[in-house]
Amino acid sequence: MEKKTTSNGNGTKKAAPKTQSRTGNSSNNGSMQESQLHKLFEDELKDIYWAEKALTKAIPKMIKNATSEELVDALEAHLEETEEQVIRLEKVFEIIGKNPVAKKCEAMAGLIEEAQGIMEDSEEGAMRDAGIISAGQKVEHYEIASYGTLCQFAETLGLSEVKEILAVTLEEEKSADEKLSEVAVSAVNIEAAEQE
Numbered sequence: 001m002e003k004k005t006t007s008n009g010n011g012t013k014k015a016a017p018k019t020q021s022r023t024g025n026s027s028n029n030g031s032m033q034e035s036q037l038h039k040l041f042e043d044e045l046k047d048i049y050w051a052e053k054a055l056t057k058a059i060p061k062m063i064k065n066a067t068s069e070e071l072v073d074a075l076e077a078h079l080e081e082t083e084e085q086v087i088r089l090e091k092v093f094e095i096i097g098k099n100p101v102a103k104k105c106e107a108m109a110g111l112i113e114e115a116q117g118i119m120e121d122s123e124e125g126a127m128r129d130a131g132i133i134s135a136g137q138k139v140e141h142y143e144i145a146s147y148g149t150l151c152q153f154a155e156t157l158g159l160s161e162v163k164e165i166l167a168v169t170l171e172e173e174k175s176a177d178e179k180l181s182e183v184a185v186s187a188v189n190i191e192a193a194e195q196e
Contacts, residue, residue: 041153042098048146049089050102055082055139058112062136065119068129070183075136078176085169092162111139133184140177147173 059079066072093100115135122128147170154163 037153038157041150041157042096043103044146044150044153045089045092046101046103047105048143048150049086049093049100051105051108051143051146052082052086052089053102054105054108054112056086058115061119062115062132065124066129066132067125068183070186071129071132071180074176074179074183075132077179081172081176085172088165088169092165095162095165096159107142108139111135111142114138130184133180136180137177140173140180143173144170144177 056079059075059082063072063075063079066075090100115132118131118135119128122131147166151163151166151170154160154166
């Protein structure tokens with residue numbers, strides 16, 4: 001194959017620049033792209049590690065403020081899962097040869113702060129329970145998005161064992177979200193709606 005050439009205006013010819021991929025990197029540097037994806041994967045891992053550790057402190061406050069027995073049970077079960085999820089993330093760090101490091105997750109910090117505000121501003125009982133469920137589901141949806149992304153990154157990077165570990169947590173987060181919906185539908189939202 002002939003190399004493409006361009007004229008530089010003074011009669012000499014030079015090779016045309018390499019074509020760029022859509023990401024702005026030349027098409028022959030897949031390893032560079034992979035290392036950049038690996039760095040992003042690690043950053044997201046540090047982010048969710050911080051989030052899970054923060055939740056191990058935030059969920060007990062939600063339990064203390066909840067009055068519905070179903071809600072307390074759901075939160076207690078998820079607190080146990082969250083503690084296991086922290087251990088799983090530490091295992092993932094070990095597999096990729098990194099120390100487990102937490103990087104403050106601003107999104108989770110904001111969701112926890114919002115939950116605290118809801119608990120302070122709502123009347124004890126069904127109204128507060130409904131607020132706790134609302135805050136809890138926002139947390140779950142953030143975690144579902146985070147773990148879904150991490151699973152996809154792990155698959156792309158060929159980290160099959162890591163993907164399997166993260167997929168377990170992803171399913172737990174989905175189940176926790178569904179459980180909160182069930183608690184809300186079965187009693188809490190109805191009671192809250194009846195309050196003046």
